[in-house]
Amino acid sequence: MSATIQREPRTQDVPEQAPAGPRRRRPFRGHLDAGLYLTMLAAILVMAVPLIWMFMASYKQQGELYSLPLQWLPEAFQWANYEQVASSIPIGRMFLNSVAITLIGAGLKVFLGLCCAYAVVFVDVPFRKAVFVVVLFALLIPGQITIIPNYTLIASLGWLNTYQGILVPGLASAFGTFLFRQHFMSLPASVLEAAEMDGAGHWRRLWRFVVPMSVPTIAAVGLVSLVNEWNEYLWPMLVTDNPRTMTLPVGLTLLQSIDGMQNWGVLMAATVIVTTPMLVIFLILQRRLVAGLTAGAVTG
Template structure:
């Protein structure tokens, strides 16, 4: 698993002759940072980064909120066919995202949202995984705490933010982190819905770089890839224990 990442980092600080040397030269004679400078000079990398930040922050934020609202309703609010709704959410986990690409593209194109943030973000706002995980966590909460808040006159909104959310903070953080990583790395849908460079996210921008340089400038391409991968890789590495704790917190509840 680590070998491609290590090779990516090593190649990003090599000169072009060192990359194509036969026999293979594993380490550069001297670290070369010109590949990173060339990425920034030749491409609007700041714009790509801003697009990814906007899509990730807005998309992940709305996803987490929707998952919290849906999970709360499935656990604490009585309404008809509640079990059926949960079954449909579970079924959604089994549907490959590629199945809905054509309907989503048709809808977004009809709305005129191509090459817009709305077109990138809106089709992926539903999160069955987050809803499922938060529902399982909410089921583990002591009912006496929620009942006490009800007796104090708290409505659903206040119970969610003052009682349920603080207790479930590790699981909510887990859903947020997993969603952030997913949004940052999303490639297929932005590639399909965006064809203007100024609206491309970082993963799609790598395709633009590869199309421009072909296979002749791997140092620049590896430098761009490192700039895409490292931020979210660092965040994931630092917070991985919290992710594991959140994923297992409600694992024993049916």
């Protein structure tokens, strides 16, 4: 009688793994991060230092601006320069002119850009691709080329020294139409098809479906239009020489001709009034701008 011996299966010895510890950063990676931070800090200084100097100079007296070595802080914060700006030019009227022209001009640019881009993308009209090509070519044409024809037209209509003379020639926005069109190409077609089946017309589809899905792009186009309208200088300077219809950038030129080039404290005070509103708006809406430009970068 033979006995059978059962052998236990051998288990292979598995080496124990050491617990995973924190990964060591490579020295090259650390140097790269430090270099990027230094570059970002240098860029911030390049942009911020002139703004800080402008703000501080607006409170300085004439002698403090030319003192050596340079002193950043004024000896006493005084409003004399701002008071001289208000007494030299109608700065309040010019501020209201800039606000009204900027809001109306930027609003009309966004509205017209939305309607044009919607028609190019969603309305089945002949030659709509050719229209988009014309829009692209309009982006390549410098605005200075159209100044003489526009001025001749505005003068023949009797619109010199008027608000409509400043507004109307710049209402067409090829940039806004292009950005809206690129974003509309990325929208889900099923939503608009369902709205069409429910009986929604083009106008309702635009404002009830397309616009709510395009808020970041609208904010980006609106912000760019606001900044461009507020800072517009060449065209308002050509069509108006009346201080009651001038905008703030043109008012700076009027102030410079009145007080002369040497009164830099007064000019810096006026420059602070011109730049502060758009600087605050840009800092508040900069995330919307980045999100809108990224959404509009989708090609169709």
